[in-house]
Amino acid sequence: MHNSKFQFFSLAELSVSFLHKAPVMAERFVSEEDELFELSFPRYLSDLFWPRTPMYDADDDDDDEDEEEFVFNIDQSLLVDPRRVLFEKMIGEGSYSIVYKGFYESKPVAVKLIQPSNALAVSREHKERFQREVTLLSRMKHDNILMFVGASVEPTMMIITELMMGDTLQKYLWSIRPGRLDPKLSISFALDISRAMEYLHANGIIHRDLKPSNLLLTEDKTQIKLADFGLAREEVMDDMTCEAGTYRWMAPELFSRDPIPHGVKKHYDHKVDVYSFSIVLWELLTNKVPFKGRDNIAIAYAASKNQRPSLENLSEEMVSLLQCCWAEDPNVRPEFKEITATLSNYLQSFYPTISIPPKLVENEDPEVGMSEDSLAIGNVIDKMSEKSKKRRSSLPSFLKCFADCFRN
DSSP: OOOSSSSOBOHHHHHHHHHHHHHHHHHHOOOSOOOTTOOOSOOOOOOOEEEEEOSSOOOOTTSSOOOOOOOOOOOGBOOOOOGGGGEEEEEEEEEEEEEEEETEEEEEEEEESSSSSGGGGGGGHHHHHHHHHHHHHHHHOOOOOEEEEEEESSSEEEEEOOOOOTTTHHHHHHTTTTSSOOOOHHHHHHHHHHHHHHHHOOOTTEOOOOOOGGEEEEESOOOEEEEOSSSSSESSSSOEEOOOSSSOOGGGEEEEOOOOOOOOOEEOHHHHHHHHHHHHHHHHHHHTTTTTOOHHHHHHHHHHTTTTOOTOOHHHHHHHHHHHHTSSSGGGGHHHHHHHHHHHHHTTTTTTTOOOOOOOOOOOOOOOOOHHHHHHHHHHHHHHHHHHHHHHHHHHHOHHHHHHHOOO
């Protein structure tokens, strides 16, 4: 039985309020922190500075084509009966969806409803984005990726996932400002993110919208899981339309000084995620807003001019890692496999190895010569030296890519 002090709603009961709420939400893009409701897809800029990013999916048809009827191609095993879903309260909202806390088969879940509530009124673009998110998320099986539960197409498009009670990383960072995270916790969170991204890239998936609002915390605030695969796609060798995430976290290769014709494709690869990760890592270490006070045009211009957030008061190891990850040249940026190894070694440096002193044994033979004593002492010194070397080897050993950064 659910707690009687909460009021639960069926999908049908939510429909009317959903339709009334959608136009209002579309206007709420930013908060006083300039980051809460930033869109997960770029808007067109003035002729001063343009993103290589139409508000379209990579596979959308041209504008002048009439939209043909979209037929969902989702495995039936992934679909659930929406009548078995109960909604308790809204816990988040975005540019084209609302997230509710709810229950499915008596278990707490998160339910993302796509606007508007009537699936027939949803644009082809959003239908394709929804289908891609369901397909990709259902394939992901990793401790640091949000677990997929099910989806529904009619009467409303919705995605059901596990419920993360710790809210988003973004809101958590806001809650402790102007303070910072404990250094060990910030590196641990970064390691969670890196492992999730390493898994994605190993499976040929680019996320393209890595940012704190798409990272969810467990209730005890000790683990992070990656969410929101609406802009994710399989990486291809050919050029891709430069649909990407949010300006503050977008890689510089996704911008251009000249207007890009609608639908034109450019070449980029999974290294755009590495750049986004570097900005998230910087936020974990500093708990500051990247490019604070700048609008989207200024952020795009700064990124393209190789301007980056300040590295003041950060450790030498993290400075090296950040400089490589947000390098202007994508080829210089490390793979997430290397980032994971580096962060693991760095995290170990917070927990120094406890050495056990050698056991001293009294010499029972008084006639043992001096040369034997010297030999015994020499053996002890050798053993202690070996232990010291092992302790030193546990300290961060930074990768070749970091040296490349400084040479370049």
